[in-house]
Amino acid sequence: MRIATWNVNSIRQRLDYTVGWLRANQPDVVCLQELKCTDDAFPRLEIEGAGYNVAVHGQKGFNGVAILSRHPLEDVMTGLPGDDADEQSRYLEATISTDGGSVRIASIYLPNGNPIASPKFDYKLAWMDRLTARARMLLELEVPVVLAGDYNIIPMPIDARFPENWLADALFQPESRGRFRALAALGYTDALRACSDDEKIYSFWDYQAGAFQKNNGIRIDHLMLSPQAADRLKATWIDRDERARDKPSDHVPVVVELEIPIR
DNA sequence: ATGGTCGGGGTCCGA
Numbered sequence: 001m002r003i004a005t006w007n008v009n010s011i012r013q014r015l016d017y018t019v020g021w022l023r024a025n026q027p028d029v030v031c032l033q034e035l036k037c038t039d040d041a042f043p044r045l046e047i048e049g050a051g052y053n054v055a056v057h058g059q060k061g062f063n064g065v066a067i068l069s070r071h072p073l074e075d076v077m078t079g080l081p082g083d084d085a086d087e088q089s090r091y092l093e094a095t096i097s098t099d100g101g102s103v104r105i106a107s108i109y110l111p112n113g114n115p116i117a118s119p120k121f122d123y124k125l126a127w128m129d130r131l132t133a134r135a136r137m138l139l140e141l142e143v144p145v146v147l148a149g150d151y152n153i154i155p156m157p158i159d160a161r162f163p164e165n166w167l168a169d170a171l172f173q174p175e176s177r178g179r180f181r182a183l184a185a186l187g188y189t190d191a192l193r194a195c196s197d198d199e200k201i202y203s204f205w206d207y208q209a210g211a212f213q214k215n216n217g218i219r220i221d222h223l224m225l226s227p228q229a230a231d232r233l234k235a236t237w238i239d240r241d242e243r244a245r246d247k248p249s250d251h252v253p254v255v256v257e258l259e260i261p262i263r
Numbered sequence: 264a265t266g267g268t269c270g271g272g273g274t275c276c277g278a
Binding site: 009010012013034036037060061062112114120152206207208209210247249250 | 266267268269270271272276277278
């Protein structure tokens with residue numbers, strides 16, 4: 001089973017590239033982030049036309065997450081538990097079932113958190129605590145779980161081309177990185193690091209100052225696997241070519257292949 | 264030394 005995560009930075013601006021990527025790569029599941037549109041404005045027919053079922057949790061102008069699946073989407077859960085007052089659309093969870101097995105998958109758009117001396121950073125940390133609580137619950141299911149998305153976390157210095165540039169950024173604070181590490185300590189595996197020897201591998205390059213041309217990138221899009229998913233991990237990669245296109249997203253797809261046969 | 268780019272929705276905010 002092939003599972004991808006991609007922050008598309010507006011699904012309406014990136015619809016052609018998204019459909020083209022689905023056709024070329026034939027993933028079983030894709031988690032999308034930063035849709036920047038409401039459920040009603042999501043281009044559902046075009047995605048369905050490419051052969052995918054759709055679960056959407058949209059929001060006008062900002063945020064918004066979706067799960068696309070070639071297989072039925074079951075038990076869809078919208079929003080991250082733990083704060084009924086949180087109105088930002090950043091979390092969506094569903095079960096993908098095939099005859100070869102089922103996977104619980106979350107599409108995550110973790111808050112950016114900048115600037116660090118602001119309520120936005122507090123919101124980020126509180127959101128991460130809620131995510132950790134949810135991740136702990138999911139482990140109790142003892143099934144393959146994939147928590148995929150834009151975590152807005154640079155886990156380690158090797159995950160940035162120029163780590164010194166990020167010292168004052170919410171993406172690289174000890175509090176943010178510590179919470180990501182806590183997720184790993186629960187028993188979740190960072191799929192890309194578990195299955196790639198390439199240290200200089202990034203998933204985001206800023207639009208400004210020719211960051212992509214200089215390979216001034218960071219790795220902030222992650223697929224975290226429960227033990228039952230990690231046991232089935234076959235391969236991971238990042239589709240860097242998507243960033244070289246005209247008018248691209250600033251993020252590229254990150255992909256995992258799990259040994260869950262599709263029958 | 265400065266500012267550099269996108270997207271959405273409206274002439275600024277979020278990233």
